[in-house]
Amino acid sequence: MEHLIEKFRQFIKQKGLKYTPEREEILREILSLEDHFDVESLYLQLKKKNSKISKASIYRTLPLLVEGGYIQEVYKQGGHSHYEVTLNKQPHLHFICIQCGEVKEALDHRLNNLIEEFERQSKYRFLTYHLEIFGLCPNCREV
Amino acid sequence: MEHLIEKFRQFIKQKGLKYTPEREEILREILSLEDHFDVESLYLQLKKKNSKISKASIYRTLPLLVEGGYIQEVYKQGGHSHYEVTLNKQPHLHFICIQCGEVKEALDHRLNNLIEEFERQSKYRFLTYHLEIFGLCPNCREV
DNA sequence: TTGTATATTGAAATTAATTTTCAGAATTTA
DNA sequence: TAAATTCTGAAAATTAATTTCAATATACAA
Numbered sequence: 001m002e003h004l005i006e007k008f009r010q011f012i013k014q015k016g017l018k019y020t021p022e023r024e025e026i027l028r029e030i031l032s033l034e035d036h037f038d039v040e041s042l043y044l045q046l047k048k049k050n051s052k053i054s055k056a057s058i059y060r061t062l063p064l065l066v067e068g069g070y071i072q073e074v075y076k077q078g079g080h081s082h083y084e085v086t087l088n089k090q091p092h093l094h095f096i097c098i099q100c101g102e103v104k105e106a107l108d109h110r111l112n113n114l115i116e117e118f119e120r121q122s123k124y125r126f127l128t129y130h131l132e133i134f135g136l137c138p139n140c141r142e143v
Numbered sequence: 144m145e146h147l148i149e150k151f152r153q154f155i156k157q158k159g160l161k162y163t164p165e166r167e168e169i170l171r172e173i174l175s176l177e178d179h180f181d182v183e184s185l186y187l188q189l190k191k192k193n194s195k196i197s198k199a200s201i202y203r204t205l206p207l208l209v210e211g212g213y214i215q216e217v218y219k220q221g222g223h224s225h226y227e228v229t230l231n232k233q234p235h236l237h238f239i240c241i242q243c244g245e246v247k248e249a250l251d252h253r254l255n256n257l258i259e260e261f262e263r264q265s266k267y268r269f270l271t272y273h274l275e276i277f278g279l280c281p282n283c284r285e286v
Numbered sequence: 287t288t289g290t291a292t293a294t295t296g297a298a299a300t301t302a303a304t305t306t307t308c309a310g311a312a313t314t315t316a
Numbered sequence: 317t318a319a320a321t322t323c324t325g326a327a328a329a330t331t332a333a334t335t336t337c338a339a340t341a342t343a344c345a346a
Contacts, residue, residue, distance in 0.1 A: 018313050018322050039303080054325045059304060076224075079333075080303055095267060098210075108261070114253055115276065123281040124238060131274045133258065138266040161293050161342050182332080197296045202333060222304075223332055 001031060004070070011068045022053050026061045030071060036084045036103060075132055077101055086128065091115075093131035099140035144174060147213075154211045165196050169204045173214060179227045215271050229271065236274035245280050 008027050012019045029046055030037070037045075039058055046053050062083065065071045072086045075096060082103075093111060095104045111131065119126040135141075151170050155162045172189055173180070180188075182201055189196050205226065208214045214226045217237070236254060238247045254274065262269040278284075 016322095020313075020323060022324070052325080056305085056325065056327095057323085060323085079301095095265075097267075098270065110257055114251075114257060118236075118249070118251070118276070119278075122238075123284075124240075124276075124278050125284045126276050126278040128278075129274065129276040131272065133261070133267075133269050133272040135262075135267050135269040135271070141266075141268045156343095159293090163294060163341075165295070195296080199296065199298095199334085200294080203294085222330095 004031060008065075008068060008070070012064070017064075022057050023061050023064070025051060025053060026058060027065060027070065030065065030083075030085060033085060036074065036082050038080055038082050040080070072128075072130070074130060075103075091129050093133065095133045095135070095137075097137035097140055098134050099136055102137050104137075147174060151208075151211060151213070155207070160207075165200045166204050166207070168194060168196060169201060170208065170213065173208065173226075173228060176228060179217065179225050181223055181225050183223070210270065212271060215273060217273060236276060238276045238278065238280075240278065240280035240283055247280070 005024060005027065008024070009019050012023065025046070026042070029042065029049075029051075033042075033045075039055060039062070043053075043055050043058055046058075062071070066073065066083075069086065071083045073081050074084050074094065075082050077096065078101065090107060091112065092105050092107050095106065096102070115126065115129055148167060148170065151167070152162050155166065168189070169185070172185065172192075172194075176185075176188075182198060182205070186196075186198050186201055189201075205214065209216065209226075212229060215229045216224050217227050218225050235248050235250045238249060239245070258269065258272055
């Protein structure tokens with residue numbers, strides 16, 4: 001954990017930006033999250049801990065965290081972006097119900113194998129991937 | 144081409160909706176596009192052909208086309224959605240270079256087979272999917 | 287056909303996520 | 317410590333997307 005924070009500090013400094021308590025607090029909060037998040041839930045989560053951090057600061061910090069490889073914007077739903085922590089995670093797929101918004105994560109070795117094969121057959125270097133499947137969950141397909 | 148239009152008509156009727164010239168015109172225009180598009184470019188393209196179709200109708204029709212599997216929302220850029228025609232196209236994936244931003248499309252039937260297998264093994268109904276692989280392109284991996 | 291119920295349209299108003307503005311506060315470096 | 321610069325929160329602004337509404341078009345039954 002702490003070495004990630006330190007790495008972020010270096011990343012910020014190296015870009016000629018200032019390392020502020022707000023930026024660190026946002027990163028710490030995100031790293032403590034298990035699940036996906038969006039700006040609203042992150043903001044409320046921080047507020048619950050009596051943080052004074054504004055949404056504007058969150059909106060300003062997220063692109064830095066994406067650039068630093070800490071998080072990724074994984075999908076848009078309900079008109080806004082959803083992010084997930086990408087560090088320390090295996091690549092996986094998401095199933096997203098377009099009706100109720102349910103998101104299900106899954107791992108599949110066949111998918112991993114296939115993507116590894118893609119890599120071997122290419123001149124690219126693969127770092128991570130995102131497979132999003134949109135459709136209807138068992139509940140919503142019945143209606 | 145015409146059988147796709149006919150299929151769309153059936154799709155609309157089957158949903159209990161009305162088949163309007165506007166909906167058909169939007170579909171025809173989209174099917175004639177080679178590349179990715181967004182609402183603005185589609186609107187301007189239609190306007191150039193003296194179409195009276197409003198943006199509201201475009202916004203109302205695109206979700207139907209997504210649901211029908213004609214198009215996919217592939218990414219957000221500049222704050223708005225970009226779509227691509229998915230019919231007549233082999234299922235494909237995007238490789239995105241995190242260094243230079245290059246986007247490359249690739250085809251693979253094994254991926255499609257695998258996703259169809261996921262669907263059979265699940266209780267979900269899959270409407271569309273999107274695979275993005277992030278990494279370094281041949282140029283950028285050398286640096 | 288004609289009539290009726292219902293859905294759709296364009297234009298304008300509205301909504302909501304995100305971005306920007308701005309003045310005061312904090313950080314950095316010398 | 318001072319000067320230069322960036323950052324912050326709050327509010328205003330922006331803008332993609334959605335909704336409203338009255339007029340019109342479609343579907344379908346009689």
